[in-house]
Structure formats: structure tokens, C-alpha cells
Amino acid sequence: MGGAAVLYEQTGHIVTLTLNMPELRNPVSDPAIITGLLEAFERMNADKNVRAAILTGAGTAFSSGGNLKSMAAPDGNAHAAPVDNRLWYVEGIQRIPFAFERLEVPIIAAVNGPAIGAGCDLACMCDIRVAASSATFAESFVKIGLVPGDGGAWLLPRAIGQSRAREMAFTGDTITADTALAWGLVSYVVDDADLLTKATSIADRIAVNPPLAVRMTKKLMTSGQDMTLERVLDFSAAMQPLAHATRDHHEALGAFMEKREPSFAGK
Numbered sequence: 001m002g003g004a005a006v007l008y009e010q011t012g013h014i015v016t017l018t019l020n021m022p023e024l025r026n027p028v029s030d031p032a033i034i035t036g037l038l039e040a041f042e043r044m045n046a047d048k049n050v051r052a053a054i055l056t057g058a059g060t061a062f063s064s065g066g067n068l069k070s071m072a073a074p075d076g077n078a079h080a081a082p083v084d085n086r087l088w089y090v091e092g093i094q095r096i097p098f099a100f101e102r103l104e105v106p107i108i109a110a111v112n113g114p115a116i117g118a119g120c121d122l123a124c125m126c127d128i129r130v131a132a133s134s135a136t137f138a139e140s141f142v143k144i145g146l147v148p149g150d151g152g153a154w155l156l157p158r159a160i161g162q163s164r165a166r167e168m169a170f171t172g173d174t175i176t177a178d179t180a181l182a183w184g185l186v187s188y189v190v191d192d193a194d195l196l197t198k199a200t201s202i203a204d205r206i207a208v209n210p211p212l213a214v215r216m217t218k219k220l221m222t223s224g225q226d227m228t229l230e231r232v233l234d235f236s237a238a239m240q241p242l243a244h245a246t247r248d249h250h251e252a253l254g255a256f257m258e259k260r261e262p263s264f265a266g267k
Helices: 031-046 068-072 082-090 095-102 118-125 152-160 162-171 177-182 192-207 211-224 229-244 247-258
Strands: 006-011 014-019 052-057 107-111 114-116 128-132 136-138 174-176 188-190
Touching: 006 031, 014 031, 014 192, 031 095, 052 192, 095 118, 107 118, 107 192, 114 118, 118 136, 118 152, 128 177, 128 192, 136 177, 152 162, 174 177, 177 188, 188 192, 211 229, 211 247
Parallel strands: 014 052, 052 107, 107 128, 114 136, 128 188
Antiparallel strands: 006 014, 136 174
């Protein structure tokens, strides 16, 4: 594949984003990929016709994480001043988890191959994860003497729990797709050829629902990770009247009462 570092393809209500630097195994720390993801997320948030998204990688890898050759170069992170390195993270890769947090539509990781280091964390930033049978996962920062610099210490425990997350982070070991399924890191493991079909089927099941309700539900669930029950209930009580006021809510009620399929317009 040629062209942009992140490909944006829309079919109906579903957008597929493809990390498109296969020659480098889709390093998520690359500035072009960072920019491509940020721009794609802004575009999806603004386009109310988008109801769900899929994220995958071109070539044989989902994402190798950082570019180690670039890191080891004379002008790379390994030789930079600490104050410059801090800015490199803050103004670079750390913008990605914030962008995921602000993304309004559900996004499904279709993990087509190795998801290593920041690539594993990238998968964890998605709402739902589906793995090809050839996929592998590693929180491998310790293997090169580093810590998760992109939010992995927050993301991975929320995906698989503290014990498993610490095992992955402290050993840096690689796990298979089947182990990822057993640990709850992914929801499904499918044959490689069926990966996008499975991810699309999940996206389709999301996209048939009232899109404003889905976006608000995602916001509520994302915000709820750091809220007390009382605050979640307050937030829910404030958000629910907005949902009641939508045309799609009334369409759903009417369709239920009239025993017909609803037609949602995102209004």
C-alpha cells in the first residue's frame, strides 16, 4: 500500500483506519501515524454519519510500537537530553491516548499480527479487540530498558486486571492470541482471513443502533472509569434527558409499539 500513513476508508456508517507503514511494521510513535490518527479522529467526531470504526494494520503487523532504529540513531531518543525527551513524548505519542479518550464513536481493534509495546497499548485504547490467530501481544518495554511511556500502565490493567498486566509488563514476554483471549485482552480470535469480516460484523451490530445514544453511552462508560458510583449516577441523570429528547428515541419507541424495524437518523 502507498499513500498516507493512516488510510481512511468509509463504507456506509463504518470507517476503517489502516496504519499504513508496513515496511516499518506500523510504528505508532512515528509522527506521520500520530498525525494521521489525530486527524482521522477529528474527522469522525465531526461526521455524524459515522457510527463505528475499525483500526487495523497494513502488512504482517498491527503495530511494532516504537521505531527502535530511529530511537538508537545519533539524533534519537537514546541520546537526547531528558527535557527534550519529555517534550517528545508529551507532544508526540502521548497525544494518542487523549485522542482515543475524546473519540465519540466506538472503535474496534482488528489485530492482524504482532502488537508490541506501544502497539499493544494502542490495541488497549480501543473499545473492543478482535485478534487474528497469528496475532501476538507484548508489553515489552522492559526488554529494551524502558517503561510504558504512552499510558500502558493505566490502560493494560483496565483491560486484563492488575496481576496479568504486571506479569506482562515485568517480564516483557509475548503472549499468543489464544492466551490473550483467555486473559480477556481480546473478545474473539478468528482465522486471519476472517479478521476484518468479524470486526465489521461487530461494527454493523453497533451501527444499527441510535447513533447519538451510542456516542453518549461511550462517553458515559469512558468517564465512568474514574468516577465514583454517585458521580456516574449524577452524570447519567444529566445525560438521560438528552437521550429522551432525541427523535431516534421516539422512533425506537414507535417501532417497538408498532412491531416494525426502526429507522434512525442520528437526530
